[in-house]
Amino acid sequence: MQQMPWRLASRLSSGLDAVEQFLGRAEFDRGPWLAVAFAGGIAAWFGLASSGERLGFVLFLLALALAGLALFRSEGRYPFFRQALIAVALVCAGGWGTVAVKSALVGTRAIAGPWVGTLSGRVLEREEQPADGRVRLTLAVAEPGTGRPIQVRVNVPIARDAPMAREGATVNLRARLVPPAAPMLPGSYDFARAAWFAQLAATGSALGPVVVLRSVEGGASWLAQRQRAISDHVRSKVAGSAGGIAAAFASGDRGGIAQGDEDAMRDAGLSHLLSVSGLHVSAVTAITYFIAMRLLGLWPWLVLRVRLPLLGAGCSALAAIAYTLLTGAQVPTVRSCVGALLVLAALALGREPLSLRLLAVAAFLVMLIWPEAVVGPSFQMSFASVIAIVALHDSAPMRAFMVPREEAWSQRMARKGAMLLITGLVVEVALMPIAIYHFHRAGFYGALANVIAIPLTEMVTMPAIGLGFVLDALGFGGPAWWLTGKSLSTLLAIAHFVASFPGAVTRLPAMGGAAFVLFMAGSLWLALWHGRIRLLGLMPIVIAITWLLTLRPPDLLIAGDGAHLGITGLARGEVVILREPRSDYARERLAEMAGMDGAAFTLRQWPGARCSAAFCSLDLERGGRSWRLLLALGRQPVAIDDLAKACALSDIVVADRWLPPSCRPRALKADRAKLHRTGGMAIDLANGRVETVAHEQGDHPWWNPVESGSGPVVSRKPWHRPWSGRTPPY
Numbered sequence: 188m189q190q191m192p193w194r195l196a197s198r199l200s201s202g203l204d205a206v207e208q209f210l211g212r213a214e215f216d217r218g219p220w221l222a223v224a225f226a227g228g229i230a231a232w233f234g235l236a237s238s239g240e241r242l243g244f245v246l247f248l249l250a251l252a253l254a255g256l257a258l259f260r261s262e263g264r265y266p267f268f269r270q271a272l273i274a275v276a277l278v279c280a281g282g283w284g285t286v287a288v289k290s291a292l293v294g295t296r297a298i299a300g301p302w303v304g305t306l307s308g309r310v311l312e313r314e315e316q317p318a319d320g321r322v323r324l325t326l327a328v329a330e331p332g333t334g335r336p337i338q339v340r341v342n343v344p345i346a347r348d349a350p351m352a353r354e355g356a357t358v359n360l361r362a363r364l365v366p367p368a369a370p371m372l373p374g375s376y377d378f379a380r381a382a383w384f385a386q387l388a389a390t391g392s393a394l395g396p397v398v399v400l401r402s403v404e405g406g407a408s409w410l411a412q413r414q415r416a417i418s419d420h421v422r423s424k425v426a427g428s429a430g431g432i433a434a435a436f437a438s439g440d441r442g443g444i445a446q447g448d449e450d451a452m453r454d455a456g457l458s459h460l461l462s463v464s465g466l467h468v469s470a471v472t473a474i475t476y477f478i479a480m481r482l483l484g485l486w487p488w489l490v491l492r493v494r495l496p497l498l499g500a501g502c503s504a505l506a507a508i509a510y511t512l513l514t515g516a517q518v519p520t521v522r523s524c525v526g527a528l529l530v531l532a533a534l535a536l537g538r539e540p541l542s543l544r545l546l547a548v549a550a551f552l553v554m555l556i557w558p559e560a561v562v563g564p565s566f567q568m569s570f571a572s573v574i575a576i577v578a579l580h581d582s583a584p585m586r587a588f589m590v591p592r593e594e595a596w597s598q599r600m601a602r603k604g605a606m607l608l609i610t611g612l613v614v615e616v617a618l619m620p621i622a623i624y625h626f627h628r629a630g631f632y633g634a635l636a637n638v639i640a641i642p643l644t645e646m647v648t649m650p651a652i653g654l655g656f657v658l659d660a661l662g663f664g665g666p667a668w669w670l671t672g673k674s675l676s677t678l679l680a681i682a683h684f685v686a687s688f689p690g691a692v693t694r695l696p697a698m699g700g701a702a703f704v705l706f707m708a709g710s711l712w713l714a715l716w717h718g719r720i721r722l723l724g725l726m727p728i729v730i731a732i733t734w735l736l737t738l739r740p741p742d743l744l745i746a747g748d749g750a751h752l753g754i755t756g757l758a759r760g761e762v763v764i765l766r767e768p769r770s771d772y773a774r775e776r777l778a779e780m781a782g783m784d785g786a787a788f789t790l791r792q793w794p795g796a797r798c799s800a801a802f803c804s805l806d807l808e809r810g811g812r813s814w815r816l817l818l819a820l821g822r823q824p825v826a827i828d829d830l831a832k833a834c835a836l837s838d839i840v841v842a843d844r845w846l847p848p849s850c851r852p853r854a855l856k857a858d859r860a861k862l863h864r865t866g867g868m869a870i871d872l873a874n875g876r877v878e879t880v881a882h883e884q885g886d887h888p889w890w891n892p893v894e895s896g897s898g899p900v901v902s903r904k905p906w907h908r909p910w911s912g913r914t915p916p917y
Contacts, residue, residue: 209720210267217271219715222547224275225554228282229561233380234700236885245283252276286558294888295337295386297366297379302331302389307359307400310352311338315415316442317422318431322348324397326358330388337388339364347396355403364391369890371746372780372867373878374697376625383889384559414438414513424655424668429675435461436644437652439514448679454686456615456633457640457678459568467514468507468523470649472531475506500531507531519565522553526573541577543715546570564625568618571710575617576610578714585609604638611637620706623735624698627779631693636685640678648674696740697780697869705731741869742809743816744777747880749843749862752818753777754790754807763793765803765818765841780869790818801825802833810873814838817852839870866890 210217228248235241255272308328315322322343330337341362343352352358367382367390382390418440422430431443441449441461452458479502483495504527511524526549533545550570553560560566579585589606615633623629651671658664685691705727712724744753752765764777790796796805801823807814817833819842827847834840834850839857846858855877857868866880884890 207265207268210271213716216543216716219543219547221274221278222550222554223711223715224279225282225285225551226561228279228284229286229554229558231279232283232286233559233562233887236882236887238886240885241283241287245280248276248280248283252280282554282558285555286561289384289558290888293386294383295388297382297889297891298330298337298364298389299332299366301363301365303361303363303394304331305359305361306339306341306364307357308339310354310356310358313353314442315418315440317345318428318443318445320345322352324352324358325387331364338386339389339391340387341391341393343393343397347393349397349399351399351402352397353403356399357401359398359400360393361395362391362393364389367889369747369866369884370880371751371776372744373869373880373883374627374780375776375867375880377889379889380559380887381563414440417513418443420659421652424664425672425675428679429672432461432675432678433648433652433671436467436649437514437656439517439520448682451679451682451686454630454692455636455682456630456685457636457682460640460644460678462517462519462565467649468510468520468527470645471510471653472503472507472527473645474650474653476500476503476531479503494535497535500535504528504531519569522549522557522560522566522569525549525552541580543574543577543581546573546577564621567621567625571617571621572614574711574714575614579610579613607642608635608638611635611641617710620698620703620710620731623695624703624706627695627697629693629695630691632685632688632691636681640681643674643678648678694779695735696738698735698738702731702734705734740780741878742807742872743839743841743868743870744780745841745857745862745868745870746777747862747865747867749819749841749857749859751777752841753780754805754816756809763788763790765790765820790820804833804837807872810875814854814872816841819843 228245231244232241235244252273255269255276306326306328308326310324311327312325313322314324322345323340324343325338325340327336327338329335341360341364343360347360349358367379367387369379370377382388415438418434418438421434421437422443424430425433428443428445428448431441431445431448434443435441444461449458449461452461476499479499480495483489483498489495489498507524507527511520514520526546529545529549530541533542553566557566580589585606588602594602611633614637615630619629648671651667651674655664655667655671658667709724709726709728709731712727713721714724715721716724740755742754742756744755746752750765754763764774790803790805791798793805796803798804798820801820802825803818803820805816805818807816815837817837817840819840822844827849830847831849831851834846834852834856837852838854840846840850840852840855841857842859843862844859846856846860850856850858855870857865862868864881866884868880869878870876881890
């Protein structure tokens, strides 16, 4: 027994020696992990629910850095391990502090509740969306009741729009405003969080015409005017959704793309083409660099005195910056522009243009300005795809496969085609966990579609759009715009064809944060290290895949308003919803969170339900027992005694109204008051577990219920006598 501490110390020392040797050999491979640590600190700030947990986390990191400084300094041992421990802890704490500071500085509190009335304010931004038949205005107004200056976003039907309601104008309109929506269900998209950092206090819709009280000569800024003029010009040359996509490429305006075409692009794995990001910026940069090098090379005097790569990089940098500004300077575009500028700087200096270290620098710059982007799919997908491409092409097998050799033209093109397909498959695999986590869906044919779509976009569509603008100045740009329309019509045909394949999109239940972290940790380990040690990254990935395969959807999905409820597990690919929603949004979210892609039908259509005008009752067999549900269909008055009896005979009661204290079900009463505190719920009856939006949100500033509270634990009381009647007794 006395030897146990000595053996433990010996094993610990041996382990530290092994880690020290590994870090010593890693050299520059250690650098990108600092960007990962910075992103980890940001993600921890969002992921930890309470302020106490967030404070404890950063104090732990600081203590870890101090411990690393104190424990090994005296002995002088393990210098690489000490440096890594201190650097990772401090950089991670820096990421935590960056997002905390930005939240405190720019975060905007939402309005208290729904409001209807007349607004007067200045137009900050105007976004035209002809495909949806509306215009979206962002206004600076005074908050009703308090006078606090806030920003609100209002959707205005085209029939109620005023053409002079442009940036800088003062307008008056009657509108309905609501606070930015919290997630409908646990794991759903959190618009309230996005609105907090975008400084939006409310969203809504116009109930009357927009009246311009004071117009501004010129209205928008010069860049906004150019952007709108470019968009209008492109749509006048190319009709339909093809013109909308061309306008998106040229100006970042996606308002002209029909919803059906946008859905097909998403299902085919091509939606990344619609957002001006890395592909488009790289195409503009590469085309400009190629043209600049060819034209400048025709001047012998310049060739003999100036390094052409430096001039070519300068021209490409100006083109990338101009394109970013003209397309609205959205976060993905700015992020891509930063990466392009770093690549051009490396080319000008004669360095390797694509490397993980360069990518880490770009990630740091983006996270310092937009730390909230780390938890969004755009940031994760763009950087994951580039990391996958760089890691793949930096691997020994790929370098050996692509080494130049003497071969026929057909063989060389076949190798390049195979390389493109392999790259597409690797990127698709790298992005799949992110798509499953955020969108609860996975596509399997995106790599094949991108093999055609990406070259078509970069080599035909983008050059044709640029040529169209140049030739329009001379009066004969028609052929270029014809080519643009044909190429984009082909792109849409590919999207619809691939999206129509059986199994093109597979829906999956919501993946938990722990499984997602395992996926990301394993993928980063595979990508950022070299040699056989990188294969250790397969272990967390295998664990996460096993976890994902065992996922099953919750038995009940209750929206935060209580008006929408989904019941899963009744038939393959089907979900029962409480009532027919006014729009497809609620139906789609319920099916999405359930991981279902089959039919969704209302409770009245299900033969197992017993319904009256006000309530439905049904029995579910879950976890070896029967659960009785009582679900409100509307707000018709019900005798309080009859309601109390019905509640007493039920395990779970769900209503979008307030229920009196006399309604006491055996397990859970999810009425309006309860759901206002907890938000949406996902209930696993077999395991007696309830997840709520409130539990996910914690005390983050964008979540503001009346009072905090987490979901209850469903009791497992034995089932009482069955209900003999066909309809509920009220």
